[in-house]
Amino acid sequence: MRTIVARLDSDGDVLLAGPAVRAAAHAGEVVLLCGHAGAQAAELLPGVDRVVRWDCPWITAPAPEVRAPDIEGVVALLKGIRADVALVLTSFHQSPLPLALLLRLAGVPRIVARSTDYPGSLLDVRLRDDPDVPEAERALEVARAAGFELPPGDDGRLAVKTPPETPEVGPYVVLHPGASVPARAWSPDRCAQAVAALAAAGHRVLVTGGPGETGLTRHVAGAHGVDLGGRTTFAELAGLLAGADAVVVGNTGPAHLAAAVGTPVVSLFSPVVPAARWAPHGPHVLLGDQHAPCRGSRARECPVAGHPCLDRVTPDRVVAAVSDLVGVRT
Secondary structure: OEEEOOOOOOOHHHHOHHHHHHHHOOOOOEEEEEEHHHHHOOOOOOOOOOOEEEEOOOOOOOOOOOOOHHHHHHHHHHHHHHHHOOEEEEOOOOOHHHHHHHHHHOOOOOEEOOOOOOOOOOOOOOEOOOOOOOHHHHHHHHHOOOOOOOOOOOOOOOOOOOOOOOOOOOEEEEEEOOOOHHHHOOOOOHHHHHHHHHHHHHEHHHHHHHHHHHHHHHHHHHOOOEOOOOOOHHHHHHHHHHHHOOEEEEEEEEHHHHHHOOOOOEEEEOOOHHHHHOOOOEEEEEEEEOOOOOOOOOOOOOOOOOOOOHHHHOOHHHHHHHHHHHOOOO
């Protein structure tokens, strides 16, 4: 059995596909189809035999141009995989049908997805409901609809391959200030205040970020934290998070990476998407006004002056949340 598992957005989304991947892998080989923005996470997922990268024009932001030669190339690539079944994993606001069409043109004999739209002959198994449950569970339901089950002893939590050891020694707390969607990030000044407050409470604070966030991490770390911005790969970040007492982070990939390595999360969660679906899939404290005017808007930039859903969270509340979580691990 060879299965294509498709999850075409970012690293956090790919991590949440992990339980579905492991269920498919219990039956045979898994080829994970993902965008370049999700490839780092794909390489860490247990059960993945091969990663195929493709930036999908109806998922990726900013969207690449749709060109006939590119689409023809993707169909040829999918055909060459010679899959027995494909699982198309999507968020509640995404349609699986464009990709299902390409998979059908590639000759994949069985395609399974969740779709509120009528799929015609594009899907062989269609889940019509859209329950308000964690995203990892929604993805696993698609795998189960295809006939796959988790192997014995697998509890369905997020997981990654054993991350590399980190030279950092504990105890320490990680604060990750950035987010791929600005509306989901705590303001830099609030983050810097939280680092100072955590340090005053006796915590060693490591501030992490990607190569394009070094200015942000330098500002946030200030004189009270350790600036690690741009100094870790995604796999090395997994190791760093695994050694932390707790992680303070917004609704972004490292929140799910922390959950995957069993570290509790203080989740600064903007309600532009529902926390019921996207909060960390593990021990966490949820901070942020979940009834703010931006609720459910899926906004990329905050539509409300002052970003009140998050910036009304005080550093003291973060310190208290970290205190509640220290020692709580999965």
